[in-house]
Amino acid sequence: MPNASRINVAQPTYGGAATPAYSLYGEGPELGQSIYSNAESIFVRSKNLTNNIEMHLHRDLYQFVYISIGKSTLVTPAGRKDFGDRTLLLVPPNFEHGFNSYPEIETRGHVITISDFFFGRMAQRGLLVADVLDSIMIFEGIDPIKNATLIESIEKVIQEHHEFRYPHVLAREASVQAFIVEFLRLLHERNAFKEGRDAGKYRDLSDGGRIKQLSWLIDKYYKSHKNVNFYAKQLGVSASNLNKLAVIATGGSVHANLRARIMEEARAYLANTSLSVKEIAYRLGYEDAAYFTRFFTKNAEMSPIEFRRIATQAPG
Template structure:
């Protein structure tokens, strides 16, 4: 398994450069709470020369299963190589692009968050498995999970009209969510978190999303959640394997990388948009966590893109 790691004006400027779709190359529209779509990978990718260019889905999660072929998936600037069988989760608002090998097969599910929450009975343990980009490869999936069969059964229910069709679709989504949950647990050497702990972390992430540019202390976050900072940290470690501070830093780094990749903002402007009044402090924070300065990170990525385009 692998997981990758603004001011309002800056955020809008960055987002406007990235196409927003509910399905690739179909214009984004107001999210339908009951929206779910599933199709074989070749249906859309085949007619686009097996290349899905950089875009994001504002209101929908995507789940892919790859049964044949494979390729490279870029998620928030991190490149993943995938070979079958593979399962990939791309949450809403995640910037991504895919270059499939010709002839790749499998399925892709696109689902609105309200429908997913309803199908999973608002179970925080199950919903949390779809909130972070993640891939599972053959060595994690093993031989006892027929993911391709699960997706095929879901597609079968999707394309025909039969009694209790919606109930069947929800049942298959529940089975998929349970499978994701178990795969995540296999990768974590830690106690299994309770539903209450997972819900605390879910609400913490929602608060981080709203306030990370303002850099409130962990005590402030904890008070908003009605727990102590130590309890919040324990919930984060049990549910994600990371400390509460690490989750905040991950969010800051993700936004910094997005701006370095997809905007014309200078490094100092990016730091200021993320709440760093001192450019040197932002540079040290980024370098310590990424291993490269912001400027060098941007240069290396553009150099890699140039080489890929020329090949």
């Protein structure tokens, strides 16, 4: 079985004056607000950069790096880690990292970047996501036969992000979802879910079950703008206890999860349709388009119109 390792950092680093925060390395911070996913070869991602990518972090992106052949060195505050052929690496949001490359060695592979709100939804927001928030993960020695489906899913993501035939948006989402499924299977195979987990976070299966049910209920009712008490009643717990469970499992309160779900759908409409802001507001349960605009602007730090402009200019 291939090796799996983690680069543990006590807490995610949110960056300071000495640590640049990017969406994609070298891109403006607004790009992370506009993309669900981005996929490209290592050559394309680094063609305008030097061989060494300086220490930086991504505030709202999960980044997967797959090296098919070659060599690179991951640099973190915890130290350095060399990795080579058939290695898959995951850097969650808010972890400082950099890469040292070797120009004398031909390195091939792919970089898949997924917005955190999209990853959270695709990975069944909550328990699964919490398991990959606490460290950088490195999976070495990916078996091209045993893990053929994983490798195929990576290649499919790359293919669909360079395909513009209808319905390309749906095809991209489907390819990313299939990749996340294979990644989570790899985690399960390596028993990585159990490593470093704080057992106290999940006292019993009923807590996990409630969080999964909460995710389902949010998907069903978020456009109705129900309050926390509604969800608590549906799940047979108090509002305060449900909020505690939500924070433990997802990092945010029930209200924060509702807000994220609305923002996710709003971004999708703005990026992938020609609906007006008023029409989008109505579809999301807002009678007052001005109120929706204020809500979106507060959470995205840009207006819906500005977001649409940036989203339609995003690469891939």
